[in-house]
Amino acid sequence: MELSKILVSFFGLQFLLFLSPSHAVPGNSNTFREYIGAEFNGVKFSDVPIRSGVEFHFILSFAIDYTTSSPAPTNGQFNIFWDTDNLTPSAVSAIKDQHTNVKVALSLGGDSVGGSSAYFNPSSVDSWVSNAVSSLTDIIKQYNLDGIDIDYEHFQADPDTFAECIGKLITTLKNNGVISFSSIAPFDDDEVQSHYKALWKSYGHIIDYVNFQFYAYDEGTTVSQFMDYFSTQRSNYEAGKILVSFATDGSGGLSPENGFFTACSILKSKGELAGIFVWSADDSKSNGFKYEKQSQAILGIPH
Template sequence: MTIAQNSQLFCEYIGAQSHFILAFAIDYTTSASLADGQFNVFWDSTSLSPFAFSSIRQSNGNVKVALILGGDTVTDSQTCFSPSSIDSWVNNVVSSLTSIIQDYNLDSIDNDYEHFQFDVDAFAECIGQSLTTLENNRVISIASIAPFDDAQVQSHHQALWARFSNVIDHVNFQFYANVMRVQSFLSNKILLVQYQTK
């Protein structure tokens, strides 16, 4: 096969379905104060506006767009999961994310919280109830989580998985978050077993 044929094959493969990921939506104000589940966009919303994504979707019907929640930092401070209560956090999340998802015509959510000021039970209930409501309301069609090899991250995401794996479609295990040596890779393979389907 020639290079030109390979290039055409690659273009056809990419044309089958294209995915964009918007990072991050964070439940902080734009001045980096906790917002109790009221999410705001923290990407270049001028360049990556709802209109820009509408244009992309009109010209490419196969485009899917995911929204990543949380992340590591906001304005050089750790992004912490810190709800005032489960009910108020879930209500705020459903309201604010529904607005963002509908404005941008998004398809899915990837949960990437990495720092926590509350226990595993509150995390599992807040995220799990929010994903369940957003899926039941047909706001999103896919939900995923993004744990990595860190004791606190693992404990929180494993609690979420144990209670709400029925609404989590994918586990995006972040192998790149570690310096990968053979022993580390084998350790991460063992951690993945804890996310297998029941």
């Protein structure tokens, strides 16, 4: 009789585990991420303060599937558009050797190229994925990189095509052992969200971080508004690691001066601070990276 009760309890537990979602709700994390290299102002990896108690990701900005001279779309053949004078393969190796908690990724797309919008513009899913896998594998291996970030902001393809292209790209790079993590960088715009939510619906299980651009909200955002925005995006990217963010170029959102770190403390107390990212090291160089230090201090304090 007792054995049957034990078996019933065991199989009942197994059934509950089977019903549980494959993604646990993310809790607090010590992940800090920063974009670098888009503004060609001479910023180096070694300029940025790196705290030992955090997982630190530099994100090179940007690799774009456009030609470098008279920029035109190339259907997935990526070229480097970051500051290659200062952010070199040897510089990547040096910063990773010096700090074992540092990983380096590259971001795809961005807002503009050569003064015009950088469009996601594939000829077909298969041809774009084939070209992207080949060209990005070369760049990632040359620079000894660890991951990719998806930051397309303008589209000449429907959401399902975007989802299939990006989803298959990430899947292939991961399966080939070329990258160990991926992220997406959406913001609150109807067209942008329709594309990234389609990607999340089909391929959210292979996307490790959501670098949501909270700084794209209006300048003067309050703490309470920010908390509402955060809650909305947690629903949009359910079970995702939604990182909070601010910009050091004064562009918008909830700024450090207006309560960003208050919001972080609230989220951390609720077990919802999955990490912080900053746009960008290039802009922070002039103020001595004071907010990067503050961000990492919050993340590095034990939960």
